[in-house]
Amino acid sequence: xxxxxxxxxxxxxxxxxxxxxxxEIEGDIYELFERKILKGQIRSAKRRFIWDxxxxxxxxxxxxxxxxxxxxxxxxxxSNYFKTGIRxxxxxxxxxxxxxLGLALAIGCAITTYIFADYMLHQDSYHSNxxxxxxxINHVDSNGDDEMWSDAPMLLGDELKANITFxxxxxxxxxxSGNLRYEELxxxxxxxxxxxxxxxxxxxxxxxxxRKVLYKKNQIFLSRTIALKYxxxxxxxxKQMSIKYDNGTIQSYFVGGVxxxxxxxxxxxxxxxxxxxxxxxxxxxxxxxxxxTDGIFVSLKPGHSGHELNEFFPQWVQKQNDSDPEFKxxxxxxxxxxxxxxxxxxxSSALVGGGHPAGIIGLSVISxxxxxxxxxxxxxxxxxxxxxxxxxxxxxxxxxGTRSGIIRQFLIENILTCLxxxxxxxxxxxFFFLPGFNSLIPVEMPFEFSSLVQVTLFFIGxLFFIGxxxxxxxxxxxxKFNPVNIFRGNQKFGRKSLFxxxxxxxxxxxxxxxxxxxxxxxxxxxxxxxxxxxxKAENVVAIPINNEQQYAGIINELSQNSNVVDVxxxxxxxxxxxxxxxxxxxETTIQSHMYETQGNYDEVLELKMLEGRFLEDNxxxxxxxxxxxxxxxMNWNDPLSxxxxxxxxxxxxxxxxxxxxxxxPYSEAYPAFFVSGKEEDFNYVVVKAKEGNEKEVFEAxxxxxxxxxxxxxxxxxxxxxxxxxxxxxxxxxxxIMTFVSGLALLLSCIGLxxxxxxNISRRMKEFSVRKVLGxxxxxxxxxxxxxxxxxxxxxxxxGAPLGYIQVIQLLKSIFADPPGxxxxxxxxxxxxILIALFSxxxxxxxxxxxxxxxxxxxxx
Amino acid sequence: xxxxxxxxxxELVLLTVGALYQQAYGVSVMDEIxxxxxxxxxxxxxxxxxxxxxxxGMVKSEMGGATSERGGRRKRIFNLTxxxxxxxxxxxxxxxxxxxxxxxxxxxxx
Numbered sequence: 001x002x003x004x005x006x007x008x009x010x011x012x013x014x015x016x017x018x019x020x021x022x023x024e025i026e027g028d029i030y031e032l033f034e035r036k037i038l039k040g041q042i043r044s045a046k047r048r049f050i051w052d053x054x055x056x057x058x059x060x061x062x063x064x065x066x067x068x069x070x071x072x073x074x075x076x077x078x079s080n081y082f083k084t085g086i087r088x089x090x091x092x093x094x095x096x097x098x099x100x101l102g103l104a105l106a107i108g109c110a111i112t113t114y115i116f117a118d119y120m121l122h123q124d125s126y127h128s129n130x131x132x133x134x135x136x137i138n139h140v141d142s143n144g145d146d147e148m149w150s151d152a153p154m155l156l157g158d159e160l161k162a163n164i165t166f167x168x169x170x171x172x173x174x175x176x177s178g179n180l181r182y183e184e185l186x187x188x189x190x191x192x193x194x195x196x197x198x199x200x201x202x203x204x205x206x207x208x209x210x211r212k213v214l215y216k217k218n219q220i221f222l223s224r225t226i227a228l229k230y231x232x233x234x235x236x237x238x239k240q241m242s243i244k245y246d247n248g249t250i251q252s253y254f255v256g257g258v259x260x261x262x263x264x265x266x267x268x269x270x271x272x273x274x275x276x277x278x279x280x281x282x283x284x285x286x287x288x289x290x291x292x293t294d295g296i297f298v299s300l301k302p303g304h305s306g307h308e309l310n311e312f313f314p315q316w317v318q319k320q321n322d323s324d325p326e327f328k329x330x331x332x333x334x335x336x337x338x339x340x341x342x343x344x345x346x347x348s349s350a351l352v353g354g355g356h357p358a359g360i361i362g363l364s365v366i367s368x369x370x371x372x373x374x375x376x377x378x379x380x381x382x383x384x385x386x387x388x389x390x391x392x393x394x395x396x397x398x399x400x401g402t403r404s405g406i407i408r409q410f411l412i413e414n415i416l417t418c419l420x421x422x423x424x425x426x427x428x429x430x431f432f433f434l435p436g437f438n439s440l441i442p443v444e445m446p447f448e449f450s451s452l453v454q455v456t457l458f459f460i461g462x463l464f465f466i467g468x469x470x471x472x473x474x475x476x477x478x479x480k481f482n483p484v485n486i487f488r489g490n491q492k493f494g495r496k497s498l499f500x501x502x503x504x505x506x507x508x509x510x511x512x513x514x515x516x517x518x519x520x521x522x523x524x525x526x527x528x529x530x531x532x533x534x535x536k537a538e539n540v541v542a543i544p545i546n547n548e549q550q551y552a553g554i555i556n557e558l559s560q561n562s563n564v565v566d567v568x569x570x571x572x573x574x575x576x577x578x579x580x581x582x583x584x585x586x587e588t589t590i591q592s593h594m595y596e597t598q599g600n601y602d603e604v605l606e607l608k609m610l611e612g613r614f615l616e617d618n619x620x621x622x623x624x625x626x627x628x629x630x631x632x633x634m635n636w637n638d639p640l641s642x643x644x645x646x647x648x649x650x651x652x653x654x655x656x657x658x659x660x661x662x663x664x665p666y667s668e669a670y671p672a673f674f675v676s677g678k679e680e681d682f683n684y685v686v687v688k689a690k691e692g693n694e695k696e697v698f699e700a701x702x703x704x705x706x707x708x709x710x711x712x713x714x715x716x717x718x719x720x721x722x723x724x725x726x727x728x729x730x731x732x733x734x735x736i737m738t739f740v741s742g743l744a745l746l747l748s749c750i751g752l753x754x755x756x757x758x759n760i761s762r763r764m765k766e767f768s769v770r771k772v773l774g775x776x777x778x779x780x781x782x783x784x785x786x787x788x789x790x791x792x793x794x795x796x797x798x799g800a801p802l803g804y805i806q807v808i809q810l811l812k813s814i815f816a817d818p819p820g821x822x823x824x825x826x827x828x829x830x831x832x833i834l835i836a837l838f839s840x841x842x843x844x845x846x847x848x849x850x851x852x853x854x855x856x857x858x859x860x
Numbered sequence: 861x862x863x864x865x866x867x868x869x870x871e872l873v874l875l876t877v878g879a880l881y882q883q884a885y886g887v888s889v890m891d892e893i894x895x896x897x898x899x900x901x902x903x904x905x906x907x908x909x910x911x912x913x914x915x916x917g918m919v920k921s922e923m924g925g926a927t928s929e930r931g932g933r934r935k936r937i938f939n940l941t942x943x944x945x946x947x948x949x950x951x952x953x954x955x956x957x958x959x960x961x962x963x964x965x966x967x968x969x970x
Contacts, residue, residue, distance in 0.1 A: 023923075023933050023934055024885070024886065024907075024923075024933075024934070024936040025886075025907065026933055027886075027930040027931075027933030027934065027935060028885070028886040028887050028903050028907070028930075029903065030930045030931055030933065031887050031929065031930045032887060032903060034929075034930070052902070052903055052904065055902050055903075055904040055905075056903075056904045056907070058904065058908070060908060060911065061907075
């Protein structure tokens with residue numbers, strides 16, 4: 001048996017030793033080693049060898065410089081790698097296109113996700129003072145849990161300003177609402193009562209007016225949108241407007257200024273800004289520490305930082321606790337403005353920032369999966385396509401190419417391919433993915449990045465990550481081959497590669513699970529859309545009203561309108577105003593929605609009676625109609641003989657209606673009851689129009705409204721449209737799911753296509769011989785399919801249940817009352833995948849079938 | 861003259877190179893010293909001494925022919941130069957001279 005010295009020691013010697021001395025040194029060490037071996041002292045020989053190698057590691061023997069010409073040689077080689085790389089990409093157009101396209105699609109997703117995350121996490125970053133502005137967050141004890149509230153005691157603002165010398169400016173935001181009126185135009189607007197310093201603290205862009213106007217109590221500041229709504233292109237500054245507040249007070253104001261268009265990524269944006277003194281005027285009671293405003297911001301003088309505020313807080317925490325034992329403040333925490341967007345999901349009713357990170361995380365995971373899919377495609381195709389390049393590799397090795405040189409070559413080629421893919425990915429993201437994504441979400445994200453450094457790092461990282469992940473295995477694998485074996489032609493290779501099979505299976509597991517998942521999800525979503533509302537919303541117009549005069553006026557006018565079938569009034573209205581009350585049934589109390597209606601409310605909305613009758617006008621005192629859910633919750637067999645107490649009045653049940661949707665279809669129906677209402681309490685008029693005439697009725701109601709309530713905005717709506725926003729969201733979900741699963745399927749098919757086409761071209765000669773000898777297309781297709789059918793089957797068995805489990809979890813987390821899952825999405829998903837796979841393989845089979853065996857065999 | 865000074869090990873190696881005429885290379889020098897003196901010296905030490913001697917011009921070297929031993933690696937064969945010979949003569953002379961100056965009475969140990 002031939003004994004070799006320890007490999008690593010030898011490699012170490014070769015690495016450090018000056019090449020001019022290497023031969024003699026190595027020779028001497030070997031001679032000593034062999035002498036010991038001959039004596040049979042193998043272990044001691046090895047030890048001795050290692051010891052000698054270490055002893056030779058001295059200054060005089062170590063190579064100290066890489067000679068100059070080695071460097072130039074490297075550059076030449078690297079430029080050669082680039083040239084070979086480009087030639088290879090151009091030469092094998094189909095494979096390169098598959099590789100680059102697959103990667104580009106995945107990269108496009110990654111870039112779009114990055115833009116989304118960047119957009120969400122860097123909102124409101126244009127305020128130049130953002131590092132020096134702090135929001136005072138209120139840590140509130142809620143049944144033992146510490147919650148972060150944006151709402152903080154209003155009086156805290158005054159205290160901060162008065163007692164802390166290094167507080168420069170302080171601004172509170174107090175939300176309100178009111179009917180803003182200019183001449184004939186009246187709309188209900190969200191109002192921001194705020195300290196005048198808010199304009200000096202933040203860099204809100206201003207198109208007219210100046211940052212001092214709010215110090216005058218009767219001046220207001222409007223957003224550009226609001227100014228356009230009331231004044232169009234006319235200058236707004238100086239115009240007189242009036243606001244009717246919720247308590248009926250009417251105040252008049254002058255427009256002091258108008259904001260410019262908000263920069264993109266703005267979440268913190270006032271609509272109508274009013275000096276806070278107006279808020280104090282509206283209060284009838286004295287303000288105390290239990291009154292919470294919606295947010296307090298302070299900016300500090302230069303050289304101070306937020307944590308210096310902490311020592312002042314305990315006294316105010318105490319004051320708050322004394323005045324409000326219900327919601328006790330644990331502590332106040334100053335949070336710097338620039339960090340608010342990234343933690344806004346933790347803060348309840350936060351004023352600044354995008355939203356919950358679930359969306360970002362979900363999209364990132366999806367993009368990562370797609371990138372991995374594309375990478376595994378690339379690995380598979382790269383490994384199998386290198387069969388064509390075996391001779392090149394062998395020749396490089398024979399000419400003195402080292403293994404590391406070949407690895408470097410393949411990695412450089414890879415990064416070149418990835419560079420093309422990244423460029424194409426940017427194009428795909430810019431022209432398709434981002435606009436597509438924007439059309440599904442409520443905001444419009446521009447194709448831009450908050451920081452140049454970060455985005456450069458992101459792209460370089462993406463490039464090298466994908467380049468190395470996808471290139472490492474092929475490079476390591478191919479560079480290992482022995483040139484002699486390659487030239488002899490007996491390099492066994494690629495045929496039974498377990499690795500590529502695992503990769504392919506992994507791809508299909510992902511494809512199957514996403515496709516199955518998306519089908520179940522879509523199925524559930526469609527079921528939701530089709531869910532019966534429990535009443536007929538078509539042709540119904542509902543109008544919120546404020547008082548009895550308005551009610552009487554509208555009813556009078558509308559009942560004479562020939563387009564109107566029926567008019568009713570109610571306190572509370574399905575979906576729009578569902579008052580939550582507590583009722584007592586025997587010993588138990590339950591929560592229930594309550595509607596006080598006229599007797600024909602059920603006819604106007606076509607509520608479906610299951611038992612008994614609906615209410616009758618005026619005569620039905622102390623009678624109630626309940627919904628199915630209450631019957632089920634109470635386990636009543638004969639609900640018509642039951643009764644309940646509300647406000648200590650006994651109500652006998654006279655009828656049961658079918659459940660109706662009064663929230664969104666995600667949530668399950670809630671107990672509800674109807675009782676007879678009085679006209680003076682009504683806050684809704686509900687009109688049923690003649691089939692197809694609801695527009696006329698809507699316009700007629702608007703006309704009537706102008707006469708009966710000139711000071712209030714008309715807020716009528718079509719009952720059929722109340723769930724449109726839900727449908728849009730639902731549709732967006734369906735589209736995103738379908739898109740992702742489609743992309744996963746596409747990527748897997750691209751991978752399969754590449755692999756099959758490669759295997760077929762490798763075996764073309766074999767197939768030609770078979771054809772010449774009379775093999776049918778069927779038997780050849782069996783040969784090809786055999787390799788893949790098992791993989792696909794295994795992938796299906798793993799992937800389908802996986803997708804099912806994931807989506808059921810998802811559905812459970814979204815829907816309180818998940819719709820049933822039928823078998824059809826499974827079958828559909830399976831059919832689609834199988835069709836996709838077999839058409840992929842079939843496309844290749846056609847190539848075999850069409851080819852003339854003579855052409856292939858004549859070559860050699 | 862600083863360059864001509866010979867250390868003890870250097871002198872020993874130089875002598876061995878001379879004695880092994882045409883056969884002197886790392887391992888053989890090491891073996892010969894071990895045989896003659898019983899001193900076991902690491903091969904790397906021999907190499908650095910030989911290199912030092914060559915730098916002082918006392919030995920010259922050339923690569924020998926390839927053989928099947930040592931995995932086909934060639935040996936570097938060292939030979940004495942005239943400078944080396946002079947240095948040996950010089951140190952020998954000094955020794956002899958000093959030895960001759962030792963009074964006979966010193967050797968009388970009985």
